[in-house]
Amino acid sequence: FRFKESLAEDLMRADLVISHAGAGSCLETLEKGKPLIVVINEKLMNNHQLELAERLHKGGHVLYCNCSTLVETLQFMDLSKLKPFPPGQPDKFALFLDKIVGFQ
Amino acid sequence: LLVFFTGGHTTEILRLLSCLSESYSPRHYVLADSDNMSEAKIRSFEQKRAETFSNSQFTLDRIPRSREVRQSWTSSVVTTLYSILYSVPLTYRLKPDLILCNGPGTCVPVCISALLLGLLGIKRAIIVYVESICRVETLSLSGKILYYFSDYFIVQWPDLKEKYPKSVYLGRIV
Numbered sequence: 706f707r708f709k710e711s712l713a714e715d716l717m718r719a720d721l722v723i724s725h726a727g728a729g730s731c732l733e734t735l736e737k738g739k740p741l742i743v744v745i746n747e748k749l750m751n752n753h754q755l756e757l758a759e760r761l762h763k764g765g766h767v768l769y770c771n772c773s774t775l776v777e778t779l780q781f782m783d784l785s786k787l788k789p790f791p792p793g794q795p796d797k798f799a800l801f802l803d804k805i806v807g808f809q
Numbered sequence: 810l811l812v813f814f815t816g817g818h819t820t821e822i823l824r825l826l827s828c829l830s831e832s833y834s835p836r837h838y839v840l841a842d843s844d845n846m847s848e849a850k851i852r853s854f855e856q857k858r859a860e861t862f863s864n865s866q867f868t869l870d871r872i873p874r875s876r877e878v879r880q881s882w883t884s885s886v887v888t889t890l891y892s893i894l895y896s897v898p899l900t901y902r903l904k905p906d907l908i909l910c911n912g913p914g915t916c917v918p919v920c921i922s923a924l925l926l927g928l929l930g931i932k933r934a935i936i937v938y939v940e941s942i943c944r945v946e947t948l949s950l951s952g953k954i955l956y957y958f959s960d961y962f963i964v965q966w967p968d969l970k971e972k973y974p975k976s977v978y979l980g981r982i983v
Contacts, residue, residue, distance in 0.1 A: 793942075795983065
């Protein structure tokens with residue numbers, strides 16, 4: 706499919722997600738608690754995508770590979786080792802803004 | 810009166826806005842003229858908001874994009890200057906109290922316009938910049954510029970807080 710408004714439904718039904726390193730894709734998947742394999746395309750390498758993917762990998766939240774190692778990763782993956790990455794709390798931001806603007 | 814900037818990280822900024830009280834009203838969104846997907850996301854966000862808060866108000870404006878991805882330096886300077894020229898009247902018209910931005914190049918010209926208005930004694934806006942969650946160890950170009958010109962510079966990873974001591978780290982907010 707081309708551009709769906711939201712992949713939320715599909716995400717809920719998935720057992721495993723394989724995705725590029727876009728922040729939106731990664732965060733949405735992790736929030737729903739789905740195991741995620743991030744595939745880096747070195748040719749299209751986008752600096753800011755890489756930083757986040759690497760950090761998520763270092764933290765043990767996602768599996769990480771490139772196009773050529775994807776099959777191998779799928780063969781040897783151990784999804785139980787993945788650690789959850791809980792969603793952030795935008796209310797902390799709201800509280801901060803309230804403080805600096807003077808709404809108490 | 811608030812001004813928000815969107816672009817590549819619209820979802821992030823909408824999440825940041827999700828817990829704001831109705832005191833942050835009316836909301837003025839400023840988008841790059843080439844951005845199509847953000848408008849739909851914003852309208853959907855505001856529609857949901859209107860279901861809870863009856864007096865919800867927002868506006869949407871577009872300005873020329875200051876720089877395309879991987880645009881050369883020399884042409885970037887020209888396009889940025891053009892964007893600044895465009896954003897000065899917009900910022901003057903909106904006279905925001907608070908400006909919230911999270912990274913796209915669109916925010917730099919408007920923040921510069923706001924600083925100008927402040928210097929001229931017309932309107933002093935509080936500029937809050939939130940660096941995207943994608944930025945773990947390095948700042949975006951907008952971030953590097955606005956680190957010096959914003960009132961509050963928020964980062965989302967502790968590594969950046971260490972490198973940029975004047976920044977604010979609130980933990981995970983999106």
